[in-house]
Amino acid sequence: MLDAxxxxxxxxxxxHAGWRRPVRPRIDLxxxxxxxxxxxxxxxAALEAETEAxxxxxxxxxxxxxxxxxxxPLAQITWPDGAxxxxxxxxxxxxxxxxxxxxGRAGAAAELALGVIAGERPGLPPIEAHPFLACEDxxxxxxxxxxxxxxxxxHYLATGGYHALARMVDRHxxxxxxxxxxxxAGLIGRGGAFFPAGVKWNFLAGAPDDERYLVCxxxxxxxxxxxxxxxxxxxxxxxxxxxxxAAYATAAIHGFIYIRxxxxxxxxxxxxxxxxxxxxxxxxxxxxxxxxxxxxxxIVGAGAYVxxxxxxxxxSIQDDRGMPRIKPPFPAQAGVFYKPTxxxxxxxxxxxxxxLAHGAEWYRELGTERNSGTKIFSFSGDIARTGxxxxxWGTPLREVLTALGGATRGSGAPGELKAIQPGGxxxxxxxxxxxxxxxxxxxxxxxxxxxxxxxGIVFVGEDANSIELNVMFAEFLEEESCGRCxxxxxxxxxxxxxxxxxxxxxxxxxDRHNLEQLGQALQYSNCVHGSASPTIMRNTLRYFSEEFDxxxxxxxxxxxxxGFLRFxxxxxxxxxxxxxxxxCPVDAxxxxxxxxxxxxxxxxxxxxxxxxxxxxxxxxxxxVALAAARAVT
Amino acid sequence: MPLETEAKAxxxxxxxxxxxxxxxxxxxxxxxxxxxxxxxxEAMEVIGEQLRLTPAHVYGATTYYSDFRTTPPPPVSLAxxxxxxxxLRNANGIRGAIExxxxxxLGEDSPDGRVAFTLGQCVxxxxxxxxxxLQGRVVGQLNAARAVELARSLAAGEDPxxxxxxxxxxxxxxx
Numbered sequence: 001m002l003d004a005x006x007x008x009x010x011x012x013x014x015x016h017a018g019w020r021r022p023v024r025p026r027i028d029l030x031x032x033x034x035x036x037x038x039x040x041x042x043x044x045a046a047l048e049a050e051t052e053a054x055x056x057x058x059x060x061x062x063x064x065x066x067x068x069x070x071x072x073p074l075a076q077i078t079w080p081d082g083a084x085x086x087x088x089x090x091x092x093x094x095x096x097x098x099x100x101x102x103x104g105r106a107g108a109a110a111e112l113a114l115g116v117i118a119g120e121r122p123g124l125p126p127i128e129a130h131p132f133l134a135c136e137d138x139x140x141x142x143x144x145x146x147x148x149x150x151x152x153x154x155h156y157l158a159t160g161g162y163h164a165l166a167r168m169v170d171r172h173x174x175x176x177x178x179x180x181x182x183x184x185a186g187l188i189g190r191g192g193a194f195f196p197a198g199v200k201w202n203f204l205a206g207a208p209d210d211e212r213y214l215v216c217x218x219x220x221x222x223x224x225x226x227x228x229x230x231x232x233x234x235x236x237x238x239x240x241x242x243x244x245x246a247a248y249a250t251a252a253i254h255g256f257i258y259i260r261x262x263x264x265x266x267x268x269x270x271x272x273x274x275x276x277x278x279x280x281x282x283x284x285x286x287x288x289x290x291x292x293x294x295x296x297x298x299i300v301g302a303g304a305y306v307x308x309x310x311x312x313x314x315x316s317i318q319d320d321r322g323m324p325r326i327k328p329p330f331p332a333q334a335g336v337f338y339k340p341t342x343x344x345x346x347x348x349x350x351x352x353x354x355x356l357a358h359g360a361e362w363y364r365e366l367g368t369e370r371n372s373g374t375k376i377f378s379f380s381g382d383i384a385r386t387g388x389x390x391x392x393w394g395t396p397l398r399e400v401l402t403a404l405g406g407a408t409r410g411s412g413a414p415g416e417l418k419a420i421q422p423g424g425x426x427x428x429x430x431x432x433x434x435x436x437x438x439x440x441x442x443x444x445x446x447x448x449x450x451x452x453x454x455x456g457i458v459f460v461g462e463d464a465n466s467i468e469l470n471v472m473f474a475e476f477l478e479e480e481s482c483g484r485c486x487x488x489x490x491x492x493x494x495x496x497x498x499x500x501x502x503x504x505x506x507x508x509x510x511d512r513h514n515l516e517q518l519g520q521a522l523q524y525s526n527c528v529h530g531s532a533s534p535t536i537m538r539n540t541l542r543y544f545s546e547e548f549d550x551x552x553x554x555x556x557x558x559x560x561x562x563g564f565l566r567f568x569x570x571x572x573x574x575x576x577x578x579x580x581x582x583x584c585p586v587d588a589x590x591x592x593x594x595x596x597x598x599x600x601x602x603x604x605x606x607x608x609x610x611x612x613x614x615x616x617x618x619x620x621x622x623x624v625a626l627a628a629a630r631a632v633t
Numbered sequence: 634m635p636l637e638t639e640a641k642a643x644x645x646x647x648x649x650x651x652x653x654x655x656x657x658x659x660x661x662x663x664x665x666x667x668x669x670x671x672x673x674x675e676a677m678e679v680i681g682e683q684l685r686l687t688p689a690h691v692y693g694a695t696t697y698y699s700d701f702r703t704t705p706p707p708p709v710s711l712a713x714x715x716x717x718x719x720x721l722r723n724a725n726g727i728r729g730a731i732e733x734x735x736x737x738x739l740g741e742d743s744p745d746g747r748v749a750f751t752l753g754q755c756v757x758x759x760x761x762x763x764x765x766x767l768q769g770r771v772v773g774q775l776n777a778a779r780a781v782e783l784a785r786s787l788a789a790g791e792d793p794x795x796x797x798x799x800x801x802x803x804x805x806x807x808x
Binding site: 033034036037038039042069070072091221223224225226229256261262263299300301302303304305316317318319320321322323336337378380381382386387388410421456458460461463464468469472476482583585586605606607608609610611612613 | 654656657658659660662663684686690693694697698699700701715716717718720721722723725726727729730733734753754755756757758759760761762764771773776777778779780781782784798799
């Protein structure tokens with residue numbers, strides 16, 4: 001079997017060596033969801049046109065972006081001497097600079113240079129020295145990001161990929177030893193529930209039925225989390241190898257990778273990787289001639305948040321509506337097609353491959369005593385730098401915020417942090433004063449009544465309204481409830497109604513009590529979607545109590561449910577009032593430059609378009625803040 | 634058994650290789666949706682026959698998932714990102730502005746049948762917040778005023794492929 005692996009490895013090594021030290025300079029454009037959102041398609045077209053027009057001696061290729069998403073579109077140049085540098089943002093108008101730089105005019109793209117990815121370039125620091133990456137230690141899960149073409153099996157092989165699999169099927173490891181190793185490493189599930197992976201695998205291995213399945217949960221639905229997406233788009237073979245290791249350790253015969261429908265590129269890359277692995281004899285029947293067989297397939301979701309819950313996901317795979325059901329039976333007893341099944345998150349399988357490749361001791365070198373290893377996090381919201389990074393468990397959140405360039409206001413200007421919202425809509429949020437002292441570890445978050453979840457953390461700046469945020473999450477939870485439990489689907493409707501009413505100026509003294517009662521009812525829902533849905537409400541009442549009370553106190557029938565936000569003409573001398581009048585989608589602004597302007601509050605829908613164009617002429621008032629200010633004076 | 638219509642035969646051809654009891658329903662729905670842009674009543678019947686599920690079962694699954702339409706889609710799709718990073722940047726105002734210009738609520742088609750205005754979920758391109766997807770392409774770093782302009786251009790029948798492009802495109806390839 002190792003011979004079969006060596007036969008694959010030899011041409012792969014040659015191909016990757018040629019990629020790392022190309023005959024002529026190569027520009028690799030980041031080609032993934034975040035790059036495409038920033039217009040990488042147009043940059044690509046411009047690069048192609050410009051290289052052709054000049055007859056430039058450069059080649060074009062692709063990588064996955066390094067994580068500095070606010071600088072997308074990202075690109076790398078690799079020179080024949082093996083040096084590689086990361087640049088961004090490479091907008092279409094800047095491709096000429098990059099081609100200049102690649103073809104020998106050193107320094108042409110200096111303003112776009114972010115750091116050296118490989119080798120050395122005089123005057124340029126290594127990428128690890130970039131302030132955004134200050135909290136990172138060794139990149140393990142992200143080791144191949146920027147260092148391979150994510151669509152190349154050869155590159156994966158040449159960077160050590162599938163070696164652990166080959167060694168394993170060569171009987172250097174027994175199935176039980178493989179499971180034990182995951183336990184020794186302390187690998188815990190990365191989907192948010194933190195269940196020890198080795199224990200879960202033991203459940204499946206001990207199941208009475210021979211027809212066993214694996215499921216990879218790639219239905220990454222928490223708004224603000226894109227950890228799994230990065231792995232699937234950046235290193236898809238790592239997930240396949242992890243699943244094959246799990247299959248071997250549990251004698252599973254087939255695996256389903258359930259990817260949310262919103263990730264078409266991840267679907268494409270994982271499907272292509274499966275086809276490549278099958279073609280190479282690394283997946284399917286008789287893997288590497290060892291007699292071990294396992295097949296994999298991708299299932300594409302279609303927009304249902306609760307399919308991220310394992311029983312909902314299983315229902316969705318087997319032709320039913322993706323509605324969670326009561327446990328037990330647990331998936332290891334009755335999963336897909338009622339056969340024993342093991343469900344793990346994408347990142348859990350990826351970690352399992354690392355554990356087998358490098359050993360439990362190596363794995364535990366990073367992280368904390370309680371939580372070993374690293375975790376990919378995605379950071380967004382009111383911060384200067386949006387992106388993803390891989391951090392050892394236990395990294396201080398305060399240092400992370402510094403790496404992210406600090407908190408911002410709604411306008412993007414520097415500001416104060418108000419709160420953090422980790423782990424999706426079910427996980428709640430915490431005020432800045434508490435967040436400041438947290439380490440990125442589940443225990444720290446749980447101690448304050450919130451969850452660290454699957455790795456998405458949204459930073460909330462000082463301009464945000466916590467009641468508005470609560471309405472947003474309550475609406476999400478209501479909309480995404482599967483409807484099985486009355487407590488959940490009606491409970492979340494009531495929760496939404498109450499918070500909306502409070503936000504719209506109709507708050508009542510009894511609302512706090514009623515919300516607490518609702519929380520009691522919600523927690524008796526069957527699955528975590530219902531039972532955890534009151535978390536955000538509890539956090540609001542606990543940590544943003546004054547803000548809630550201020551909204552209730554400012555309630556006024558005169559507002560007629562139209563809320564506390566008001567736009568008014570504040571300065572008739574602002575010449576931009578005419579453009580404000582023209583932009584108003586409901587013609588609420590009347591008048592002329594000569595006769596002055598008026599704003600009809602009855603018509604106004606509070607969209608803020610006029611304020612965008614004439615921030616001096618149009619004032620935006622928050623009546624709650626005004627009432628609170630009056631009460632003080 | 635009614636005669637097989639041409640439409641049904643075309644649908645059946647798309648379902649080639651899908652079998653009962655194999656977990657193929659989502660795949661069947663995706664194939665039909667990809668080809669037609671919606672799941673018709675006829676398609677639900679054919680899928681049911683192919684996978685040995687009742688039409689009611691197929692209808693239940695189709696309408697459970699928010700990605701599937703049951704009516705023909707308008708030529709233009711505009712999806713509003715509902716994610717938290719966008720909300721912190723006045724996404725609610727952007728939504729209201731688009732609704733006012735198009736004359737429909739989120740989740741509806743515009744009255745002229747030209748634009749489908751749908752709810753989109755966060756995919757982690759939050760550096761573009763607040764954003765919408767126009768024909769699946771991200772139009773980012775919006776504000777309410779730009780959203781009004783975008784929606785007005787769509788309502789006026791302008792080509793969506795040419796809308797919402799960043800200014801830097803003008804000098805493409807001439808750096």
